[in-house]
Amino acid sequence: MDIFPISLKLQQQPCLIVGGGRIAYRKAVLLAQAGAIISVVSPDIEPDLLEIVQNTQGQHVQSVFNLTIELRDYRLVIAATNDAATNKAVFEACEVEKILVNSVDDPPHCRFMVPAIVDRSPLIISIATNGQSPVLSRQIRTQLESSIPHEMGSLVEFSGKWRSAVKAKITHPEERRIFWEDLYASRLKEQVFNGNIEAADALIEQALIEWKTPKGEVYLVGAGPGDPELLTLKALRLMQQADVVIYDRLVSESIMNLCRRDAIKIYVGKARSNHAVPQEGINALLVKYAQEGKRVCRLKGGDPFIFGRGGEEIQELYEAGVSFQVVPGITAASGCSAYAGIPLTHRDYAQSVRFLTGHLKEGSPELPWSELVYEHQTLVLYMGLVGLEKICARLIEHGQRSDMPVALISKGTTPEQKVVVGTLADIASKVTEHQIQAPTLTIIGEVVKLREQLQWQR
Incomplete structure (x- = not known):
């Protein structure tokens, strides 16, 4: 900054x-x-x-x-x-x-x-570019002007009128913040916008009477493959209201910057043979903070239910009696293939797609090889970079042709995205040549040929 x-x-x-x-x-x-x-x-x-x-x-x-x-x-x-x-x-x-x-x-x-100013007094919003682009500041101001209701200032004044009463009733600052957030998500905001102040007063009075110390909750949120603009609206909303954010290695810095600024942030990333926190420890953290009354965002790269062990985590939450929500994310297969210009299915090339994990067990990948050797099918391998040479060799052994196209997509959807294309016979040799690093997604199939024509990220 x-x-x-x-x-x-x-x-x-x-x-x-x-x-x-x-x-x-x-x-x-x-x-x-x-x-x-x-x-x-x-x-x-x-x-x-x-x-x-x-x-x-x-x-x-x-x-x-x-x-x-x-x-x-x-x-x-x-x-x-x-x-x-x-x-x-x-x-x-x-x-x-x-x-x-x-x-x-x-x-x-x-x-x-x-700065450029959006005036909804007493709400004031300023936009600054450190003097480098005043025109852009004004354009952003115009966008905000059209999206922020003129009555927002009335809501600020209404909140100020009730601030002392709310503070007297709810003495704990964290609980008070949750009260206001819930209130702004209710019918009260529209009542104030429409000038129905008596109705709004009644709503907040009732909310104060019914207020109880909130229970903790866990949000299992898919952060997508890396580009922050691929987050869902619900993911962004929950990230910004969470008290604690427990996040993975594949969650980019630009996405972490969208989390609530004063939230507790705990890194539990896993790399091959290097787990910052073992899965059992992650499960225990989720339960611990939720039972303390915290709203916990479990932020996972891609989609939490596709090779993300999200199912294991919510099983633990269920057994502990902790409330939870699941927010799907764009999985790496979908996001990275799209940004690489490779459709996973295409009427002329592939009528099915399979998602597989390339993790090695005892030095060798365990996959249903005979089911994978099919001409009109796209294979997508997660975490397959280390075992890539063995995977390609096994596919060829089971009858897949050696010139089947293969694409490696490293750090897909981010500014560091790199795509390398080859065949089953030669793709493993290109990893070192092109300095391909994890996270990398592997796509195998005829659809890879379409990249030359359809790539739009240069």
């Missing part, structure tokens, strides 16, 4: 703008809306800007900027002239006094940025 976002209270606080033109005017409008007392230093000043200065009880100093101006009298300063040297001088003078300063459209000479 290159910049730290804060919200400043500027009511009746003196602020200085250096510059008297249209740029200065636009900044003055925002400061005035925040209740600031605005003074301007400039030889000339536009009438609209002068009116704001007068209305806010500020002063116009009819002068060029100079070091005799007492900057320490101001909460913040904005340099809004069309002269780069002047703006730089303002910045340097403010730095000496440790005053917050912004030089318009000059990021190197800014101690703070003025």
Whole structure:
């Protein structure tokens, strides 16, 4: 995070703008809306800007900027002239006094940025790009403007009215947060949006009467193959309300960044011959935190029920009497094949698809080989990189032709995705040549030929 976002209270606080033109005017409008007392230093000043200065009880100093101006009298300063040297001088003078300063459209000479703003007072949303793309900030603001109801500010005011009563009734902060989250998911929000405040008051009064200490729960969530945009809406919602997140090795950093920021995060990833926490330990953690009343998100790469041992985990929860939900995720076979431009089935090439695990047992893969040797079938191997050479050899031994196409998809759907194509006869030799690393998905079948035509991720 290159910049730290804060919200400043500027009511009746003196602020200085250096510059008297249209740029200065636009900044003055925002400061005035925040209740600031605005003074301007400039030889000339536009009438609209002068009116704001007068209305806010500020002063116009009819002068060029100079070091005799007492900057320490101001909460913040904005340099809004069309002269780069002047703006730089303002910045340097403010730095000496440790005053917050912004030089318009000059990021190197800014101690703070003025963001694009969505105003649903008292709810304020700001969007900033560290001065690198103001146009993009404004476009994102436009998107938010269309998706956030104008009445959201009324909900904030309503919540503020009831805050003390809720705090008195529910003294534990974590329980209080859950109360508000449940309340916002109920009919109350629509009642406030529609102006039915009496009905909303009745709903919250009843909710406080009926409130009981919440029981813990586990969310078994599929995080998909890596691209955070492949998360389901429900997955994202539960990730953001969980108190504890227990996550696997295949869950990407970009997805973890979408979890609730103050949640406890516990890594239990498994690599070959290196389990950070054994499965029994993971099961025990889920039960432990849920029985403490926590909402636990068990975040698993791909889909939790496809080679993810999710079934084992919820069996343990069931036996312990712990409530749980399951949120399916896009499994690696579906996500990685799509991003590689390889359809798993195609009328002309494959009418069936089989998902298999390539894990070795006692040094050799155990698979129903005779069932796998079929021309119009696609095979998808999870965790098959280590045993790839043996798997290819066994398929050939059981009658599969050696020139059957094979694709390796490493780190599929992520920016590091790498796809290598070969045949059963030569694909194992390409692993070292192309430095293919786990996690890697293997696709075997005629459909691999379509990648050359259908690949869309370059």
